Amino acid sequence: MAGSPPISLEEAQARLLALTTPLAIERVDIEGALGRYLAEPIQARRTQPATDLSAMDGYAVAQGDLTGPWRVVGESAAGHPFAGEVSPGEAIRISTGAALCPGAHAVILQEDIARNGDTISLSGTGPEPGHKHVRPCGMDFSQGADVLPAGVRIGPAQSALAIAAGHAHLPVRRAPRVVIIDSGDELADDPEACAPHQIPASNGAMLLAMVRSLPVEAVRIGPVGDTLAALAAAFARCEDADVIVTSGGASVGDHDLIRPALEAWGAKIDFWRVAIKPGKPILIATRQARGRQQIILGLPGNPASSMITAFLFLLPLLRALLGAKKPLPFKVLTRLGAPLRPGGARREFLRAAWDGEHVVAHSVQDSGAMASLAASNAFIDRAVKAPASAKGEEVCIYLLENGGIA
Structure with missing residues (x-):
């Protein structure tokens, strides 16, 4: 290899995704399901609306009785329906969201009505078609209909729909348990006490923040020294983890010990090195532990490499374990706000700033540079040996917000 x-x-x-199997299903309340992915499709337990409703304030009248005059015989308000019936020549005052009573099939807007006591008549040019302002029974969905598919992420609109469909609890996947390990002799645990030959251990905090954008149980270990014994002790603390993420030590240097440490722990390397820049020395491994599979991602130690590979691999892996139908990030087409140099021998992901209309790559793209990383809200996906691109040309980008998903 x-x-x-x-x-x-x-x-x-x-x-990587072929290695994953969604985790066990559990049922949680709607608030607990927010941000998670639906494990099974759900059907409506009721019809919405359950009866014909008025879409506007006005007067409800009988079908075909749109010329008037009419006698007002009652009122229907939202949550307080009129108890009687409407016959031709009669009307009820009705408010938005109120139920139409038996006999009523049309709503005339109050702007089209002149009222004198209990008598109303048309004013102006007359009403629009009466059914235009009626929300018919079952307009949104009917009992038994599929309302949400498996694999959809539960956000505000999805939670509201589930409740409207009669659900107080939803089936979702168990939260993955994630352990993040910072490794490297050069890492200082305390950024306020960092010697000149050290750098603050920041990758673990960055990766922890990234995975916590999803419903996971995540902890951070480290920094861990560059010895097989130290790495073995760190891995020994990961027996209950579904996903183990290391940062640093996955390359081929004399002090890059992640591969031999994983193999000694009983992990099997699935693949190592991907043709991207930055992030080439990423490593993916699996391990059988207590009757289940663990997945290990060995990410590069340079911060830009670590973040880009986490964006392209770690977040999709976690979404797949959570049961997402589409775990990979979405690309967006936009236009360049400044020229781009030709692409290199590897596919590149350039840190960039996007203003909603144009994207501009930062001038500093070194994988160890953190200021340009913090100033980025997008990555430009640059093809191998792409020709130089002029301002205004289209490019593909990944948006960093929400991990690049819709």
């Missing part, structure tokens, strides 16, 4: 060439991004993502 050491001499094999790097594989493509798409192959690497496909191989």
Whole structure:
């Protein structure tokens, strides 16, 4: 494997997702389901609306009785329906969201009505078609209809729909347990006490923040020194984890010990090295523990490499474990706000700023530079050996907000 060439991004993502099986299903209340993915499709337990409702304030009249005059015989308000019936020549005052009573099939807007006591008549040019202002029974959905598919993420609109369909609890996948390990002798645990030969251990905090955008149980270990014994002790604390993420030590240097430490722990390397820049030395491994599979991601130590590979691999992996129908991030087409140099020998992901209309790559793209990373809200997906691009040309980007998903 050491001499094999790097594989493509798409192959690497496909191989990673092929390793995943969604976690066990549990039922939680609607608030607990927010941000999670529906494990099974749900059907409506009721019809919405359950009866014909008025869509506007006005007067409800009998079908075909749109010329008047009419005698007002009652009122229907939202939550307080009129108890009687409406016959031709009669009307009830009705408010938005109120139920139409028996006999009433049309609503005339109050703007089209002149009222004198209990008698109303048309004014102006007359009413629009009466059914235009009626929300018919079952307009939104009917009992038994599929309302939400499996794999959809539960957000505000989905939670409201589930409640309207008669659900107080939803089936979702168990939250993945994630352990993040910072490794490297050069890392200082305390950023306020960092010697000149050290750097603050920031990758673990960055990765922890990224995974906590999803409903996971995540902890951070480290920094861990560059010895097999130290790594073995760290991995020993990961027996209950579904996903283990390491940052640093996944390359081929004398002090890059993640691979041998994983193999000694009983992990099997699935693939190593992906043809992207930054992030080439990413490693994916699996391990059988207590009758279930653990997935290990060995991410590069440079912060830009670590974040980009987490965006392209770690977040999709967690979404797949949570049962997402589409775990990979979405691309967006936009236009360049400044020219781009030609692409290199590897597919590149350029840190960039997007203003909603145009995207501009930052001038500093070194994988160790953090200021440009913090100033970015997008990555430009730059093809291998792409020609130079002029301002205004279309490019594909990934948006960092929400992990690049809709």
